[in-house]
Amino acid sequence: MNIREITKDVYYVGVNDRTLDRFEGLWPLPYGVSYNSYIVKGSNKTALIDTVEIGSIRDLFHSIMSQIGGDKIDYLVINHMEPDHSGGINAVLAAYPDAKLIGNKQTIAMVKGYYHISDDRFLEITDGDTIDLGGKTLRFVLTPMVHWPETMMTYIEEDGIIFSGDAFGTFGALNGGIVDDEMDTGWYKDEMYRYYSNIVGKYGRFVQKALAKTSNLDIKYICSTHGPVWHSKIGEVVEIYDKLSKYESEPGVTIIYGSMYGNTAEVAEEIARQLAARGVRNIKIHNAAKSNLSYMISDAFRYEGLIVGSPTYSMHIFPPVEQFMIAMETREFKNKVLATFGSFSWASAAHKQLKDYALKSKIDVVASLEMKHSAGSDTFTQVAHLADKVVEALKLK
Numbered sequence: 001m002n003i004r005e006i007t008k009d010v011y012y013v014g015v016n017d018r019t020l021d022r023f024e025g026l027w028p029l030p031y032g033v034s035y036n037s038y039i040v041k042g043s044n045k046t047a048l049i050d051t052v053e054i055g056s057i058r059d060l061f062h063s064i065m066s067q068i069g070g071d072k073i074d075y076l077v078i079n080h081m082e083p084d085h086s087g088g089i090n091a092v093l094a095a096y097p098d099a100k101l102i103g104n105k106q107t108i109a110m111v112k113g114y115y116h117i118s119d120d121r122f123l124e125i126t127d128g129d130t131i132d133l134g135g136k137t138l139r140f141v142l143t144p145m146v147h148w149p150e151t152m153m154t155y156i157e158e159d160g161i162i163f164s165g166d167a168f169g170t171f172g173a174l175n176g177g178i179v180d181d182e183m184d185t186g187w188y189k190d191e192m193y194r195y196y197s198n199i200v201g202k203y204g205r206f207v208q209k210a211l212a213k214t215s216n217l218d219i220k221y222i223c224s225t226h227g228p229v230w231h232s233k234i235g236e237v238v239e240i241y242d243k244l245s246k247y248e249s250e251p252g253v254t255i256i257y258g259s260m261y262g263n264t265a266e267v268a269e270e271i272a273r274q275l276a277a278r279g280v281r282n283i284k285i286h287n288a289a290k291s292n293l294s295y296m297i298s299d300a301f302r303y304e305g306l307i308v309g310s311p312t313y314s315m316h317i318f319p320p321v322e323q324f325m326i327a328m329e330t331r332e333f334k335n336k337v338l339a340t341f342g343s344f345s346w347a348s349a350a351h352k353q354l355k356d357y358a359l360k361s362k363i364d365v366v367a368s369l370e371m372k373h374s375a376g377s378d379t380f381t382q383v384a385h386l387a388d389k390v391v392e393a394l395k396l397k
């Protein structure tokens with residue numbers, strides 16, 4: 001039994017990274033991440049699908065050697081040029097001097113720009129082209145902006161395997177098992193929400209296009225670039241990606257607030273109490289100066305309600321709250337029950353600026369409140385009103 005064989009002559013040769021602190025220099029990786037590569041062996045030719053991050057190149061070669069020994073690689077398929085997958089291009093082309101690099105027009109321009117490879121190493125393909133490796137026909141499906149302009153997927157017609165690039169990927173390294181049948185996948189769900197919302201979140205409409213384009217393929221395995229190979233759980237992961245890319249969310253409310261001296265925090269806590277008293281069961285509260293942006297974005301994508309509060313800070317939104325609003329605006333957030341609250345002492349600014357983000361994103365603010373100095377009985381009345389409005393709007397969803 002070859003423990004890395006997915007279907008006959010298709011092998012997992014990816015690597016785990018449990019060292020990197022932050023993906024893209026930004027997003028925490030408490031459970032690591034995997035960079036997935038695959039070998040497809042036809043009767044005539046062998047292809048490697050994607051490489052790994054440069055720091056993991058030694059592990060990639062060990063993995064390849066364990067599967068094909070001294071046999072050569074004829075094609076290196078580049079589905080995605082982000083360096084977490086393209087970092088090994090130079091090393092692979094150097095190790096296999098006859099290998100051709102397969103990519104589309106955009107891929108090739110990027111490979112030249114980043115890796116300075118000569119023209120004679122490329123084999124340019126266009127959408128729908130096929131290459132026969134001998135009993136393994138690779139078909140290329142261009143899926144731009146999932147998650148860069150050059151991204152594409154590669155499908156093996158005989159096996160019903162799709163190498164999907166970042167689509168259907170998740171944070172979290174592989175803990176022994178490779179195909180989902182071999183593991184308890186429950187814990188990946190949170191990491192998949194975080195991966196999607198942090199990395200792919202801006203490109204929902206392109207994910208929708210890619211889903212439509214691949215919907216007529218008979219898919220038995222999804223081999224993404226991060227996390228498990230999906231087989232028995234295909235339905236579940238496609239549903240998560242479909243839902244998130246349509247900005248659909250789950251019952252619950254995320255409260256994001258900033259506070260220097262506790263006054264705005266007190267309002268945030270009271271809003272949460274009032275929501276709980278009205279039956280909202282999933283409430284996530286983040287102090288924006290303490291919680292990591294990655295988790296705030298993930299919860300904001302996940303739950304239907306979003307309530308954001310900030311004190312006025314030198315005529316601006318409190319910086320970590322503003323950073324969150326920028327992240328949401330960048331991800332073109334929509335389809336939320338949004339409420340805002342603000343505080344100030346002598347010249348109010350933050351609350352209006354919060355509402356301006358909603359305006360720019362064309363999202364209605366269902367309720368808002370502003371407090372001068374500290375919470376009094378009128379504040380608690382306003383909080384009750386805000387909670388009523390939020391719960392009412394959530395019921396309509």
Ligand SMILES: Cc1cc2nc3c(=O)[nH]c(=O)nc-3n(C[C@H](O)[C@H](O)[C@H](O)COP(=O)(O)O)c2cc1C
Pocket residue numbers: 258259260261262263264265311312313314315316343344345346347348349372373374
């Ligand atoms: C560094 C700093 C800058 C502030 N800038 C403003 C301001 O520009 N306008 C204003 O009305 N209040 C300003 N305030 C006052 C706070 O907005 C106000 O005290 C608010 O109640 C603080 O809420 P908190 O207790 O949640 O931090 C500032 C306070 C601090 C500490």
Ligand SMILES: [Fe+2]
Pocket residue numbers: 080082147148166
């Ligand atoms: Fe990517």
Ligand SMILES: [Fe+2]
Pocket residue numbers: 082084085166225226
């Ligand atoms: Fe990636």
